[in-house]
Amino acid sequence: MKVGLTYDLRSWYLDRGYSMEDTAEFDKQETVDAIGMALGKMGFETEQVGNCFQLIEALAAGKKWDLVFNIVEGLYGDGRESVVPAILDQYKIPYVFSGPVILGISLNKYLTRLIVSAAGVPVSQGMMISKKEDIKKCNLEYPLFIKPVSEGTGKGINEKSMIKSPAELKEMAEWILVRFDQPALVEEYLPGREFTVGVIGSGDEAIAIGGMEIECKDNLPYSVEFKENYQEFCKYIPIAKEYTEECKTVALNVWKALRGVDAGRVDVKADRHGRICFMEVNPLAGLHPIHSDLPILSRMIGIEYQTLIEMIMKSTIKRHHLSV
DSSP states (O other): OEEEEEOOBHHHHHTTTOOTTTTTTOBOHHHHHHHHHHHHHTTOEEEEEESHHHHHHHHHTTOOOSEEEEOOOOSSSTTGGGHHHHHHHHTTOOEESOOHHHHHHHHSHHHHHHHHHHTTOOBOOEEEEOSGGGGGGOOOOSSEEEEETTOOTTTTOOTTOEEOSHHHHHHHHHHHHHHSSSOEEEEEOOOSOEEEEEEESSGGGOEEEEEEEEEEGGGOOOOHHHHHTHHHHEEEEEOOHHHHHHHHHHHHHHHHHHTOOSEEEEEEEEOTTSOEEEEEEETTOOOOTTTSHHHHHHHHTTOOHHHHHHHHHHHHHHHTTOOO
16 A cells, blocks of 8 residues: 655745744654654555645646545645645545544634533633734633634743733733734633643544643743753653543543544643643644654553554544555
8 A cells, every 4th residue: 555645844844934933833854754664664655745735746747645644734824734635535535634624623722612612521711812802802710821723833822821911911912913813712721730632543433542741841831942842841741540531531522522533632731620621632643753742642651653653544544444
């Protein structure tokens, strides 16, 4: 079976003038190589295709694959993660991970909240600020937490993201509206412990494999800077036994409510009463073998990188009814 690899290579964009922040979600060559090596050990023939622009060129040139392993994050718009899956759908090429609808919804943190809360998953009270006039409508209980509604990898999150007054809310909301040209999501701050949980599989066969607790230096937010330098700013530890089952249950309920497939990550945090609440879901989780959260938490529970990729591929192959 021939497997195409689609990805956003960070260096490709940096060479074309994009900033480090612009490319924060994109991958290093070593991530692509690690995935390719893992697939090779499983007996698959792989071809490195590249980003959506390179995929379009390859398809126009008549290239074909039996399956595409897609980790493209995209560059523009709130549907950017959906571009490659939508293209592959039109060519009837099966691919790993969720499709355009699920990726589009999950990237929009406000829409995700609506869906998972309707499914009975606990969420913090929140609202979306789409324009400056919306700031005055906020009647949430302080402290609050604010972030761009459709960013990942901690983009737009910094030491000012925790809001303690209307003046701070106004400053940060206006900054997000201008800097990221998108709405801001404001939520009542969850003061408890923070966890990220890995989920493998699709539908009724999906399982929450386990997770890890994230402790940040000086209790600061888990920002893009902290994620990129986690060894300096963060401590990752196994989930304490008293939280394990609740974290797994919340993560699995989120995954099923959104109909995520193959693999992903769900971030949760305890509220002031100790109840585990949903924060964010990532159905296109990072797969750097050393530095990405899903491989890190997998190692903590004894699942090495090769096994993780094999579990993901097993889900994909069964879901697409492929013969290997």
